[in-house]
Amino acid sequence: xxxxxxxxxxxxxxxxxxxxxxxxxxxxxxxxxxxxxxxxxxxxxxxxxxxxxxxxxxxxxxxxxxxxxxxxxxxxxxxxxxxxxxxxxxxxxxxxxxxxxxxxxxxxxxxxxxxxxxxxxxxxxxxxxxxxxxxxxxxxxxxxxxxxxxxxxxxxxxxxxxxxxxxxxxxxxxxxxxxxxxxxxxxxxxxxxxxx
Amino acid sequence: xxxxxxxxxxxxxxxxxxxxxxxxxxxxxxxxxxxxxxxxxxxxxxxxxxxxxxxxxxxxxxxxxxxxxxxxxxxxxxxxxxxxxxxxxxxxxxxxxxxxxxxxxxxxxxxxxxxxxxxxxxxxxxxxxxxxxxxxxxxxxxxxxxxxxxxxxxxxxxxxxxxxxxxxxxxxxxxxxxxxxxxxxxxxxxxxxxxxxxxxxxxxxxxxxxxxxxxxxxxxxxxxxxxxxxxxxxxxxxxxxxxx
Numbered sequence: 159x160x161x162x163x164x165x166x167x168x169x170x171x172x173x174x175x176x177x178x179x180x181x182x183x184x185x186x187x188x189x190x191x192x193x194x195x196x197x198x199x200x201x202x203x204x205x206x207x208x209x210x211x212x213x214x215x216x217x218x219x220x221x222x223x224x225x226x227x228x229x230x231x232x233x234x235x236x237x238x239x240x241x242x243x244x245x246x247x248x249x250x251x252x253x254x255x256x257x258x259x260x261x262x263x264x265x266x267x268x269x270x271x272x273x274x275x276x277x278x279x280x281x282x283x284x285x286x287x288x289x290x291x292x293x294x295x296x297x298x299x300x301x302x303x304x305x306x307x308x309x310x311x312x313x314x315x316x317x318x319x320x321x322x323x324x325x326x327x328x329x330x331x332x333x334x335x336x337x338x339x340x341x342x343x344x345x346x347x348x349x350x351x352x353x354x
Numbered sequence: 355x356x357x358x359x360x361x362x363x364x365x366x367x368x369x370x371x372x373x374x375x376x377x378x379x380x381x382x383x384x385x386x387x388x389x390x391x392x393x394x395x396x397x398x399x400x401x402x403x404x405x406x407x408x409x410x411x412x413x414x415x416x417x418x419x420x421x422x423x424x425x426x427x428x429x430x431x432x433x434x435x436x437x438x439x440x441x442x443x444x445x446x447x448x449x450x451x452x453x454x455x456x457x458x459x460x461x462x463x464x465x466x467x468x469x470x471x472x473x474x475x476x477x478x479x480x481x482x483x484x485x486x487x488x489x490x491x492x493x494x495x496x497x498x499x500x501x502x503x504x505x506x507x508x509x510x511x512x513x514x515x516x517x518x519x520x521x522x523x524x525x526x527x528x529x530x531x532x533x534x535x536x537x538x539x540x541x542x543x544x545x546x547x548x549x550x551x552x553x554x555x556x557x558x559x560x561x562x563x564x565x566x567x568x569x570x571x572x573x574x575x576x577x578x579x580x581x582x583x584x585x586x587x588x589x590x591x592x593x594x595x596x597x598x
Contacts, residue, residue, distance in 0.1 A: 186360060193365040194470045195377040200385035201471055205449055208392040213441030219403035220421045
């Protein structure tokens with residue numbers, strides 16, 4: 159009891175508000191030392207227990223969880239990075255392959271084109287040669303025909319004239335005399351009819 | 355009972371009277387709310403620590419965010435040397451925060467509105483920090499009272515001021531929390547009383563104030579817990595890294 163009055167006396171001077179509240183009941187209950195020891199005791203007990211349980215059991219678990227998550231995220235990031243790099247490499251490879259095949263196909267196309275062109279040229283050349291030969295042959299034939307034509311014509315002319323004369327006169331006329339006339343005529347006018 | 359705003363701070367015995375020697379250590383309503391707060395902390399953080407999933411659920415997120423919040427607070431103010439004291443500061447912060455927050459529920463008891471509770475915590479911190487300081491730096495810890503770059507003439511005065519400010523740390527730390535809690539709860543009670551006494555006609559204004567004050571008090575409850583913890587970190591920083 160003496161201790162109680164002692165503390166009340168001290169705080170009476172420190173807190174003037176006490177006088178205000180003192181009128182109703184014992185003033186600020188905080189300054190009543192009746193349960194101070196009890197509060198100190200329970201605070202120590204409760205807070206001590208709280209501290210021990212938190213520091214020994216719960217906080218290490220939370221810390222471990224956080225660390226684990228952090229490392230897991232780090233791992234995932236690294237894995238993702240690696241995969242990204244891999245895919246980039248694959249993409250590059252793929253691009254290379256496409257580029258190569260494009261080049262190859264272009265080459266192949268060019269080669270085939272050249273080959274075909276060469277073939278066509280070859281064929282055309284041989285065809286042209288053949289045609290030339292044919293033309294030449296035909297030309298020679300024509301030439302020969304042209305050369306031989308006057309003789310035949312002369313012969314026909316002689317025969318025809320001898321026939322006509324036989325019919326006209328009724329006697330056989332010497333062929334040689336007729337041919338002499340035809341020859342003579344041919345020599346005179348041959349160029350006019352045969353273009354030679 | 356409701357008319358006196360101070361009755362909410364009254365401590366009374368729950369259950370039988372327990373005595374050790376001359377000391378009365380009965381279980382009181384204050385003890386009850388200490389126990390309730392601690393159990394709430396333990397339950398929440400145990401649930402939050404139990405299952406480790408890659409994508410945390412709400413309670414795990416809460417526990418982990420609190421962990422990183424306090425850990426960042428300590429490393430920002432006291433540096434990496436304060437890591438061994440993390441568990442203590444975490445417990446302290448959570449204990450004060452939960453006691454403050456439980457006090458915000460109507461008809462409950464606010465443990466931290468009692469000077470003796472906050473003073474015991476502050477005194478423990480003060481003594482602990484002083485012991486750590488002397489263990490780390492020996493008598494060099496006394497250099498804390500001699501700031502560098504002070505003119506010789508002013509030095510005796512500065513040293514006296516520094517010593518007084520150092521010694522008043524537990525008082526300022528404990529009174530800050532206690533006074534904030536007590537004043538806030540008293541004010542809420544006073545405004546609540548006004549609502550009844552002014553009745554249906556005039557009671558709306560104090561009711562509005564009461565609602566606003568509740569919001570403010572929840573902010574204060576968090577802020578004071580934070581301030582209590584961060585000041586502990588700062589004192590710890592003085593003891594661990596002698597800057598002066």
